[in-house]
Amino acid sequence: MQFDLEADLVKAKAKDLGADLVGIVGADTLNEFPPDPKWPQTPERISPFARSVVVVAKRIPVGAFRAKTNVPVQYIDMLVLRAMDRAAYRLSCWMEDQGFPSFVTAAQETDWSYKKASYGRLSTRHLGIEAGLGTFGLEVNILTPEFGPRIYLTGILTEARIAADERITEQVCIGESCSRCLYSCPPDAVRHFGIDKRGCATEAQEFGFSTIMKFWQHFIGEPPERRRKLLRDREIFGFWQGLLRVVGSFGDCPRCLAVCPVGNDYHAHLADIQKQIPEKTPEKVVKAKAFKEARRSGDPVDGLNDWNVRWVGPDGYKGIVARQLQAFKRTQQEKEHEAEQRRQLETSGE
């Protein structure tokens, strides 16, 4: 096939503009494999002209996951989203300068004509997987080998034909024998390669849309004196803060991101502080064991059915995290060895 733009050039430009990871997928592939065929989140429903989607990811710095409360992650999420959108916007402008109409999609939108709950015109997690950046975790976040689930993604729809990346077919997630995301989840919303979105929203969107609706539905039925009191409620402050800084309205719960042992950022800075999971309960351990048994016996599991396994990694788990950890330790040892040699040279030269 004849390509309009060189994939390496597009990726180098994206990195120059601030992307941490970049992948490319053909619009045809996304049209052929919608996450849920009943509610197709596909480029053709947005633009009939899109030929490729350039997927740009920005990592969430790990420092915030070492803090005592969730607030630093909540704030940094917003900064990461802004930086990611800026990088993607500039890349789309650059692609237009090369002669190919291009635009950034809204990464965190919800389209009410589709399913209820947060369900946008495209699923950025699926975009990332189709563009070869990672595979699903047990909690259906995208897990990248580089940063695990600690990333945000967006897509640029372009009319340029660009060579697509290969999907990762090996499961990046350790799976049922790890289940750390399941143990850490406060409302126990993690399913077997699935998620209870409503359950998750109680923590992840404390002051999100459904909380706002609940509050006002309650408010309008109250007598005037009670309403005056409700206007000074903590929730009103939460809504204001959510509108102003996104804090509280979105990406509020960092637990499954913080404890996932995939990615060198975890090995370097989170393994110590996140090793113990205070939210782990005997009930969750039983649940993880049942998942493991179901997988072992080949019981029907929605998240692993013939359609969905594409995004989990059809080849199954082959030890990518163990390999990555070994390589990481080797590099650390080499660095320490080099530092020691430098110290010795400096001492002998004194």
Ligand code: SF4
């Ligand atoms: S915490 Fe473990 S089970 Fe959960 S997504 Fe990460 S690797 Fe998979």
Ligand code: SF4
């Ligand atoms: S974001 Fe929080 S509530 Fe949602 S699945 Fe992850 S740990 Fe559970």
